Amino acid sequence: MTEGRVAHGRFLFTGTVELFDDHGFDRVRQVGKHAWIVSRTVDPER
Numbered sequence: 001m002t003e004g005r006v007a008h009g010r011f012l013f014t015g016t017v018e019l020f021d022d023h024g025f026d027r028v029r030q031v032g033k034h035a036w037i038v039s040r041t042v043d044p045e046r
Contacts, residue, residue, distance in 0.1 A: 017027065017036045025038040 017034075017038065020036075020038045020040075021027070023040070025040040027036050028039045029037045031037055
């Protein structure tokens with residue numbers, strides 16, 4: 001059951017860094033041995 005529980009942002013969008021690489025994300029900062037902060041700018045008109 002998830003009602004009334006809080007989901008921390010770091011768990012909302014997870015996947016391998018290679019998956020994000022394949023979809024145009026840039027590696028911004030390494031935060032662990034196998035963990036990265038990634039970023040992607042999207043066109044608001046799309």
